[in-house]
Amino acid sequence: DQQVKQNSPSLSVQEGRISILNCDYTNSMFDYFLWYKKYPAEGPTFLISISSIKDKNEDGRFTVFLNKSAKHLSLHIVPSQPGDSAVYFCAAKANRRGNTPLVFGKGTRLSVIA
Amino acid sequence: DTGVSQNPRHKITKRGQNVTFRCDPISEHNRLYWYRQTLGQGPEFLTYFQNEAQLEKSRLLSDRFSAERPKGSFSTLEIQRTEQGDSAMYLCASSLALEGQGEGYTFGSGTRLTVV
Numbered sequence: 378d379q380q381v382k383q384n385s386p387s388l389s390v391q392e393g394r395i396s397i398l399n400c401d402y403t404n405s406m407f408d409y410f411l412w413y414k415k416y417p418a419e420g421p422t423f424l425i426s427i428s429s430i431k432d433k434n435e436d437g438r439f440t441v442f443l444n445k446s447a448k449h450l451s452l453h454i455v456p457s458q459p460g461d462s463a464v465y466f467c468a469a470k471a472n473r474r475g476n477t478p479l480v481f482g483k484g485t486r487l488s489v490i491a
Numbered sequence: 492d493t494g495v496s497q498n499p500r501h502k503i504t505k506r507g508q509n510v511t512f513r514c515d516p517i518s519e520h521n522r523l524y525w526y527r528q529t530l531g532q533g534p535e536f537l538t539y540f541q542n543e544a545q546l547e548k549s550r551l552l553s554d555r556f557s558a559e560r561p562k563g564s565f566s567t568l569e570i571q572r573t574e575q576g577d578s579a580m581y582l583c584a585s586s587l588a589l590e591g592q593g594e595g596y597t598f599g600s601g602t603r604l605t606v607v
Contacts, residue, residue, distance in 0.1 A: 381533075383533075386531075409593045409594070411595060413598075418600070418603075419600050419601075420495070420497075420582055420584075420598030420599050420600045420601050421534065421582070421598045422598070423595050423596070423597065426593055426595055428593055466533050466534070468533075470594070472593055472594060476588070476594075478524060478536040478539055478547065479524075479534075479536070479596060480536070481526075481533030481534045481535070482533050483531065483532055483533045484532075484533050
């Protein structure tokens with residue numbers, strides 16, 4: 378059973394436009410959510426996180442939105458740049474109520490076209 | 492400290508052989524995680540250590556797999572009698588777990604295992 382789901386395997390966006398990557402989760406114990414970016418032949422790199430006590434976190438061009446009632450989060454990248462082309466993984470864990478290892482989605486491959 | 496280091500980067504082995512991978516975490520991090528990633532999938536949890544104690548193992552970790560973290564520093568992951576299905580990228584991550592704070596993992600570049 379997939380506890381973290383990224384239903385779009387790929388996404389193409391033009392340079393300068395907004396990229397929106399979506400993620401759904403099923404485990405109501407999850408209270409900490411992260412996005413990782415991965416280039417080929419490298420390990421995932423941390424991008425941005427959000428705790429369940431917030432509904433938005435912003436870091437430069439990257440913003441993560443959390444909708445707890447819908448068990449949905451999204452990553453917005455504005456403006457998108459060619460260097461953003463990579464696979465993006467959504468991950469979640471229970472943090473305050475016990476520790477669970479990060480659970481990852483299958484990833485979304487973002488292609489930013491110049 | 493240059494981050495999480497994994498060796499070797501690539502390993503090709505014949506079916507039935509044993510292999511061992513090493514992970515050197517960020518020195519002040521108290522938790523160390525092993526994940527496995529196959530094509531088209533996200534990283535899947537295998538096991539983790541808090542200091543030298545192995546606290547959790549996934550059902551994915553068959554009895555052919557063993558992990559150690561002696562003295563709470565580096566860790567090794569050994570696979571005995573490798574099978575073709577073991578071919579994957581093996582990722583190590585470390586973190587500093589503090590009470591009540593979010594825990595982000597820092598990943599190494601991984602060890603790509605190919606079983607022929």
